[in-house]
Amino acid sequence: MSLPVINPQQPFQPEFAPLIREVIMCLKGGLGPNLHSVYVYGSVARKTAVSGQSNLDLVVVTKTAFESNRATLINTVKWRAQQGYPHVKGVSIRTAVVSDVANLDSIFTWGFMLKHCCVCVYGNDLSDCFGDYEPSWEIAKHWNMDVQDWLTVYRTKIAQAQSIDELVSAQVVIAKKLLRASYSLVMYRDKRWFDDPIECGAVFLKYHPEKQVEIERLGILLSGRSIPKRSVVGLIDVFGDWLVKQYQKTEFRIG
CATH class of the missing domain: 3.30.460.10 (Beta Polymerase, domain 2)
Known part of the structure; x- marks a missing residue:
């Protein structure tokens, strides 16, 4: 397809x-x-x-x-x-x-x-x-195998933010990236493509319902609400680390 x-x-x-x-x-x-x-x-x-x-x-x-x-x-x-x-x-x-x-x-x-x-x-x-593309692991990994790098960058931006505007801006960007990377992890199984972050999160949960709380929290970050730095960094560390490991596992399995 x-x-x-x-x-x-x-x-x-x-x-x-x-x-x-x-x-x-x-x-x-x-x-x-x-x-x-x-x-x-x-x-x-x-x-x-x-x-x-x-x-x-x-x-x-x-x-x-x-x-x-x-x-x-x-x-x-x-x-x-x-x-x-x-x-x-x-x-x-x-x-x-x-x-x-x-x-x-x-x-x-x-x-x-x-x-x-x-x-x-x-x-x-x-x-x-270029011809038409089909959903594949190759697409997902080319766009997201650097997830660990940009998690580090935005973790630092959030920790060092000097104003509410800076903090919220970084929160929104990292939420978008994490939601899209979450769907990309299952795209080769779902066989579709979504760019809207909320849609990405919703479809991802069909395959990983145990991550409901994390996806909901990313939705809150995406909304532009100011969230305490400690909570945002904690979400990045826990969910981000899980996501990185899932990409590594999938790449090892599929190649």
Whole structure:
């Protein structure tokens, strides 16, 4: 069973469409002929973004690397978004070079992301280079075998947060990551794909009902409520450690 793709014909929400157009103009001006293509992913791509809460997440593909003006261009895009579109929480930009994307080694990373998580908004759509994907352990492990690394990063961010806003922001991100990684653990058995974190948690519980309390607590973190650091760190340590071990066990069993 092939995984679904996002309908590229469905229009973006009116709160976000003007910013997408402005960002494309800015990228074209800053990169010129080096710009190959631009993609939107995340809630804006799925047309489920929430004004005042959602980021605009982008992938920018260039023909050659552009390290010399990369920071300046990205900061300019973020500044213009902040000034003109305060209802957009922020702009996140991932960059790549065509040769790295359209590569057999990238089939489960860039290939899967562009095919099933993105919408091309400018240039030649590189997702056409890849066929349809089916739910598999290969997809799950390529996206989540580094779970231990980002658990460490966000555990530190939460422990060192200096304000409620910093704390809540880190809590929401780690909750999303843990819920999605939880479903990815069972995706090869469930044979579907979900991006919505709440859906991920709900389906995961069909296979691991003993984790009901942990999934409920992740849902609370995702809601944006301020939770004491000690409780969040405890959840990361206990559930995160279990998740890491499950990935290791499954990889050992399936290979």
